[in-house]
Amino acid sequence: MDHLILKVTTKLLFAPIILFALYVQFHGDYGPGGGFQAGVIFAVAFILHAFCFGLAETKKVLPQKALVIAMVAGLLFYALTGVATMLLGANLLGYDAIDPQSTHHAGQHYGILLVEWGVGMCVASTMLTIFYHFTGREPDIDQEDW
């Protein structure tokens, strides 16, 4: 199965999709989006890569072991942000403690960004883990099977 047009298109689209995921990730405060959506868009870039170049090639780019680490790290990142605000003397996930002097709730901005980063990491790696395991169990799809 060698589709030149699909491969070239995927190569062109791969970087912009990841850029868009990062835009959605960091602009969740200002527009629609946030960690959940950004994580899914990030995962979709790699799913597209796997469709075009095969799962084995994608696993070379992003191995399963890295995904497991990212899954745990994302969840811990979120939870530890909450613990950090507790250590700073506020409630769990009370972001105002991050920057108590701020007059425009800068701490809330920092806190939301940190937490959304954890969400994005966890969602992206979990989606890809599920995808790897589902598609990794069968040989490549035959042209006739579609």
Place this chain on the structure above:
Amino acid sequence: MNTFEVELTPAVYLDLALLTMLVLVAIAMLRSRHLFAVVMLSGIYSLLSAAFFVSLDAVDVAFTEAAVGAGVSTVLMLGGMLLTARREKPVTPGRAPTALFVVLAAGAALIYATIDMPAFGDPNAPANSAVGQDYVEQTPNDIAVPNIVTAVLASYRGFDTLGEVMVIFTAGVAVMLLLGAGSVRGGREVSDVDAEKDENA
């Protein structure tokens, strides 16, 4: 309490058209026995839902529905479908009067309950007047973030979202455990072929 009448603006007709299409797609999914077509129709269903959410000004929900429902879910369903058959097994239609009665009674109760619900877009509806209004008024003072949805999701209900992330994490772990992320026996990693040999021996 003053009554509120829904004006039949073009936007309402658009909503009605989208909802009708949702019902039609759902019926088509029920009737189709070709699993590939069912998966594609479920993607279309999600995309239509996303369009409906945009029309209701719920862009965050629409974004999620388009990315997760129409995008990743369809891909995962395709992956799942490849592990089974391409066609659903033919089923012989049977008669189950008790089940039919339960379904009809529950449906009638649900339709009866909608009579008490506030009209579509009613500004005095509990969802718009009570806690929702508080979030809209308080977010600029408490959080100072333009997107109120993000403020509610990540700050007001941050603990709730931590739970959601944990649910996603658990789903990933469950898939790894069920589909096997490379089994380990006696501290030594073995491939699936070796595992089968061990079982046959």
